Amino acid sequence: MLKTRYFVLYSLLMTAIVVASNFLVQFPLGGTLAGINLADLLTFGAFTYPISFLITDLTNRQFGPGTARKVVFVGFVVGVALSIALASPRIAIASGSAFLVGQLLDISVFNRLRQLSWWKAPLMGSLIGSVLDTVIFFSLSFAPIFSFIGPNDDFAIASAPIFGVLAAEAPRWISWALGDFAVKMLVGIVMLLPYGALMSVVRPMSARTTA
Template sequence: MLTQRYTLVYVALMTAVVIASNILVQYPVQGMLGAFNLADLLTWGAFTYPFAFLVTDLTNRHYGPRNARIVVICGFVIAVALSWYLSQPRIAIASGLAFLLGQLLDISVFNRLRRQSWWHAPLAGSMLGSILDTALFFSFAFAPVFSAFGPNDDFATGMAPVLGVLSVEAPRWISWALGDLSVKVLFALILLMPYGALMSVIKPMPAVKA
């Protein structure tokens, strides 16, 4: 009963993170950073989505990969269903596909490295999962080749400097993808702190090999 209760907590946290990210990824960060226009570099979703990896890694540590996959699948189903109404269907599909595959990769990498130094598993899992998730999401959500799933965002497909490098231009969604990935990598490092702080509280269950 206690296991089910905690699993529901993890599912609720995962769902909240993904829905918030689905909505916020549609809003570029406004403002200037020196000579760089932040709207060409980042969306607000980059600051919320990395917490999905923290939830997955804590679940994996606590209950093992099987329960972590259950949390991911439950979060995937609920988040996509709600996001279908709260954001564009194409965004919901892209988010669901990228989320599912990125989180499952994180679980696999985490489980393989869980017996190494405490930070190896969450860092490697989050990094590799973020790369896969970012590539899948931004390609499916904004690339013209996937326009059959929804209209293209003219602002997203317009040309912009890549990561603020004025001599190199590409569709803005590519610059967003690189900018978002940079933030996710940074957050993968930052979120090691709460993960490490919670290790003494969230310990592996007896059936889970630490």
């Protein structure tokens, strides 16, 4: 019964994060910072999505990789279905694909490293998962080669200075991907704080999943 309650809780949290991130990724930040046009660098989705790795890692720590994968699949199915109503089908497909691959990779890395120092498994899992997630999501969402999935976003594919300030130019979605990954890493490091704080509460349920 306890496991079922936690499974439902983790699944609801995961779904909420996926849907919110799919919706927020459509909105670039406004304004400038130190001369950088933030619309060329970041979307709001970059700040919410890294929380999904925290949810996956807590599930993995408490119940093991099998249950963590089930939570990921629930987040994938429900999140994509709801995201189609809140975002474009192309964004939903790209997000679902990136989410599934990135989260499953995070689970594998976390499980391999869980016997090391408490912070190494969640940090390396989110780092490696985020690399693949970012590449898959932004390529499928905005790269012209994948336009068969859905129409291109003219603002996203228009040329702009990389990071909003460099002389070299690239499609704006490239800067979004780079900025998104940088924020994911920053938020991933910050997420170690709640992970560490919850370690005494979220304990492994069996000796086989000891972290």
